[in-house]
Every structure is written in structure tokens, then in C-alpha cells.
Amino acid sequence: MSNDSKAIIIDEKDNVATLLCDGAKKGSTMQVQIGEKEVQVEMRDNVEFGHKIALHDIKKGEPIFKYGEIIGQAARDIAKGEHVHIHNVDSCRGLAEEK
Amino acid sequence: MELTGYQRSNGQVGFRNYVAILPSVGCANDIVNGLGHLYPNVLVLNHRQGCGQLGIDKEQSARTLAGLGKNPNIGAVLVVGLGCESITANYLANEIAKTGKRVEVLVAQNEGSNLNTLSKGNVILKDMIHEVSNMKRTPCDLNSLTLGIKCGLTDTTSGLSSNPATGVAADRIIEAGGTVVFGETPEVIGAEHILGKRAVSEEVKQRLCHYVELCEKRVKDSGVDIRGANPAPGNIKGGITSIEEKSLGAIKKAGSKPLQDVLAYGEVPEGKGLFFMDGPGRTPEALTGLNATGAQIIVFSTGGGSPAGTRISPVIKVTGNSRTAEVRKDHIDVSVEGIIKGEMNLQQAGERIFQEIIEVASGKMSKAEVFGYGSLSVWNLGVHM
Numbered sequence: 001m002s003n004d005s006k007a008i009i010i011d012e013k014d015n016v017a018t019l020l021c022d023g024a025k026k027g028s029t030m031q032v033q034i035g036e037k038e039v040q041v042e043m044r045d046n047v048e049f050g051h052k053i054a055l056h057d058i059k060k061g062e063p064i065f066k067y068g069e070i071i072g073q074a075a076r077d078i079a080k081g082e083h084v085h086i087h088n089v090d091s092c093r094g095l096a097e098e099k
Numbered sequence: 100m101e102l103t104g105y106q107r108s109n110g111q112v113g114f115r116n117y118v119a120i121l122p123s124v125g126c127a128n129d130i131v132n133g134l135g136h137l138y139p140n141v142l143v144l145n146h147r148q149g150c151g152q153l154g155i156d157k158e159q160s161a162r163t164l165a166g167l168g169k170n171p172n173i174g175a176v177l178v179v180g181l182g183c184e185s186i187t188a189n190y191l192a193n194e195i196a197k198t199g200k201r202v203e204v205l206v207a208q209n210e211g212s213n214l215n216t217l218s219k220g221n222v223i224l225k226d227m228i229h230e231v232s233n234m235k236r237t238p239c240d241l242n243s244l245t246l247g248i249k250c251g252l253t254d255t256t257s258g259l260s261s262n263p264a265t266g267v268a269a270d271r272i273i274e275a276g277g278t279v280v281f282g283e284t285p286e287v288i289g290a291e292h293i294l295g296k297r298a299v300s301e302e303v304k305q306r307l308c309h310y311v312e313l314c315e316k317r318v319k320d321s322g323v324d325i326r327g328a329n330p331a332p333g334n335i336k337g338g339i340t341s342i343e344e345k346s347l348g349a350i351k352k353a354g355s356k357p358l359q360d361v362l363a364y365g366e367v368p369e370g371k372g373l374f375f376m377d378g379p380g381r382t383p384e385a386l387t388g389l390n391a392t393g394a395q396i397i398v399f400s401t402g403g404g405s406p407a408g409t410r411i412s413p414v415i416k417v418t419g420n421s422r423t424a425e426v427r428k429d430h431i432d433v434s435v436e437g438i439i440k441g442e443m444n445l446q447q448a449g450e451r452i453f454q455e456i457i458e459v460a461s462g463k464m465s466k467a468e469v470f471g472y473g474s475l476s477v478w479n480l481g482v483h484m
Contacts, residue, residue, distance in 0.1 A: 008259075018338065049422075051255070069289075069343070085338070089341060093315065093325070093343055094326070095318075
């Protein structure tokens with residue numbers, strides 16, 4: 001099985017998919033298997049192996065789901081196909097208290 | 100393959116057969132180094148602790164240092180003190196001697212000069228090495244194994260492949276009557292609701308949550324966010340975005356068995372099955388804590404390919420990242436890259452790791468062991484006075 005242009009989800013609740021291919025260019029199409037159907041996502045950024053992309057538009061403040069669990073929240077609006085990482089996601093845990 | 104080890108007088112089994120020199124205080128490290136020069140095969144367990152510590156840190160250092168000496172992979176121990184420290188050589192020797200192994204004490208200030216100490220220590224060690232070298236490997240049961248589990252230099256392949264595959268191997272050890280200890284409290288933040296469900300009692304669940312809360316409180320009190328420290332820059336480069344994401348992948352290395360109890364850092368578990376040990380995710384402290392729990396073998400799941408090891412317990416490095424498996428093959432023992440390529444399922448990968456555990460326990464050297472990788476670092480929270 002080839003991993004070219006492939007990203008995976010771990011739970012159907014996930015709104016991000018992890019790239020299994022060796023990096024993908026902006027404008028290329030990523031294939032993500034969600035249950036029975038294969039979804040196509042157009043890449044809005046250059047993204048490396050093991051990094052995540054948004055499966056649909058995510059509004060600022062909405063939770064990011066991976067493993068079917070919350071891994072953080074959108075720090076700003078994230079568009080479908082965007083790289084999802086520290087530049088647009090905040091942790092919900094381990095935050096310093098405002099002083 | 101048959102599992103073989105060194106039967107100890109207290110019923111435990113060593114999978115290595117070392118003589119160790121343990122300073123009771125960091126100020127005796129140079130004496131211990133001097134002794135180690137003459138006997139290159141002896142484990143020199145240098146550390147920074149043993150004096151000037153307050154309350155909980157002093158207890159934690161004492162418990163951990165005693166635990167290192169008690170590890171069944173060590174056949175005999177020479178404890179070396181300076182004579183003016185708070186964690187005394189006699190205290191550690193008495194604790195270690197409860198295992199029934201040979202323990203000798205050398206206190207520099209009782210011997211007069213350093214030269215006297217070195218000369219006396221050298222005679223003791225020569226004798227110990229002879230005695231321990233005569234112990235033989237014999238077939239033994241898997242229930243004698245305590246497996247330590249750690250993940251480090253995590254990337255997103257860890258949570259998808261090498262961690263769950265390690266969990267399959269952990270389950271097999273427990274099904275065979277063995278013990279598994281894993282830790283890294285920061286890497287339960289955001290996953291405590293999942294791990295907590297596996298606790299055998301409400302009390303154990305509360306203890307787990309207590310340690311996680313304490314850990315998160317330390318971050319909050321520090322005034323800075325956890326990101327950057329954990330996930331570390333290497334994790335972020337590997338695609339890990341938040342501590343929650345790291346934790347959800349990290350707990351998969353502990354398999355699926357019930358959580359029997361939650362241990363303090365370096366505490367020896369009572370009973371068999373799965374145990375969680377409080378402590379940091381940072382590799383040297385996490386591995387040293389596992390050494391002190393009595394883990395004879397450690398499986399280390401690593402996306403990016405950490406070189407880490409310990410001198411006391413062989414560390415088996417597992418990766419699910421094909422690039423790491425290729426580029427860092429010098430220090431990767433098992434590649435489960437086939438999971439992400441779709442060429443291997445988790446059960447098959449777990450079986451590979453399990454077989455490697457049996458082989459390494461029975462004498463095959465792990466790669467970190469070949470390199471002699473493994474500085475000790477005892478975890479402490481407070482200041483030195």
C-alpha cells in the first residue's frame with residue numbers, strides 16, 4: 001500500500017488528519033479515509049510528514065479533535081486544508097496563569 | 100526462545116549481572132571514578148544528590164538511590180560515602196542489603212586519606228567481581244520480569260505506531276504474570292480521563308489525578324506555558340502540537356491492562372501487573388526512576404530516534420518512523436515502520452517487540468547498551484541548600 005498523498009484520522013470525530021506521505025505541497029490534493037468513504041482535501045499550505053491538516057473549516061475557539069479527543073482549540077479561524085499546528089492551535093492545558 | 104536470568108536469593112531475577120559502585124553523595128563521585136578506572140566493567144553510578152536537600156527531595160533521593168542499588172540486574176554493590184553527607188552510605192547499604200545481595204560500605208573520612216579509601220575499595224571490588232562472575236544464567240519465568248516503558252523524542256508516528264505496538268508487548272508481559280511500569284506525569288495531562296478509567300479502584304484513580312494536578316500546578320506556578328518544555332522543540336518539529344496531543348499518544352505505550360497502583364518516583368511496586376510512576380518526561384530522570392523501581396529491561400518508543408539508554412537496565416529502542424529507522428539505525432533496535440506503511444499490524448509489531456525483550460533479557464545487548472549510553476539523573480523538585 002502506498003502512502004502517496006495520504007493522510008489519516010484515528011477517530012471519526014477527528015477534524016484534523018495526519019499526513020503519512022513524505023510532505024505535500026500547497027495546491028495538491030490529499031486523500032483521507034473517513035469510515036467507508038474517501039475524502040479529498042485541497043492543501044492550503046506546504047505540510048511535512050506527520051503534521052496535521054484541517055478536514056473542514058474550524059472557527060476560532062472551537063476544539064481540535066484527534067484520537068476522538070480534544071488536543072487544543074483553534075487560536076484563530078482555520079480553513080479546510082490548512083496546516084494545523086502551534087501557529088493556529090492553543091493548548092487547553094498546562095497554561096501559565098495570568099499575573 | 101528461552102528466557103534466562105540470574106536467580107537472586109530473594110526470589111528476584113537479574114537479566115544482567117553487574118557489580119556497581121554507588122556514591123551516597125555527589126561529593127564522592129571522584130572517589131568512585133577513581134575506583135572505576137581500575138575496573139572498567141563495573142557500573143559507576145555517579146549522581147549529584149545525597150546532601151543539602153530538604154524534606155521531600157531528600158526522601159526522593161534516598162528512595163531512588165536505594166532503588167538503584169536494589170535493582171536485580173546488580174549482583175553486588177559497593178556504597179561509597181564521604182562521611183559528612185545527609186544520605187549516609189550506611190543507610191543506603193542497609194536498604195540495599197534487604198534484597199540479600201552482597202553490599203559493602205566505604206566511608207572516605209573513616210579511612211583517613213583518599214589513597215587509603217581507593218586502596219581499600221579496590222580490594223573489595225576485586226573480591227566482589229570474582230564472586231559475582233561465578234553466578235550463572237538459568238531458565239526463568241516471565242513473571243520475574245519488570246518491564247519499564249518510556250517514550251521520548253516523540254513525533255506523530257509514536258502515538259500511531261511505536262507506542263501502541265509497545266502497549267501490545269506490555270499486555271503480553273502482564274498476561275504472563277509480569278510487571279510493567281510506565282511514567283511521565285506531564286504526558287498524562289489531557290489523557291487522565293482515559294487512563295483513570297483503567298484504575299483498579301477509585302483510590303488509585305484519585306492518586307493518578309493528584310499527581311497530574313500537582314504537575315500542572317507546577318507549570319502554572321512557574322508563570323510560563325508548558326509548550327516549548329513539553330512538547331519539546333523536537334516534538335513540535337515532529338508534528339506534535341500540544342501536551343494533550345502528546346499525552347493521548349503517550350498513554351498508548353501502557354497497553355490496555357488495569358492500572359494496579361500509582362507509585363512515587365523511584366518507588367518499587369508491590370505485586371504484579373501495570374503500574375504508573377510519578378515523574379517528569381525528561382529522559383534521564385524518567386529512565387533513572389524506572390531503574391529504581393526495579394525494571395530490569397526498558398522499552399523506549401521513539402519517533403525521532405533518541406539515543407538514550409541506562410547502565411543498569413538495557414534499553415530497547417523502538418521506532419515507527421521509517422526515516423528514523425534508516426538514518427538512526429545505529430541506535431534503533433526494533434523498527435515497526437511497517438505499521439504506517441500498512442505492511443504490519445499492531446499485533447505483529449507488538450510480537451516483534453516482545454521477542455526482542457526476551458532476547459535482550461536473555462543476554463543480547465541492546466544498541467544503547469553497546470554504546471554504554473546512560474547518565475544517571477535523579478529527579479528533584481527543590482533547591483540544594
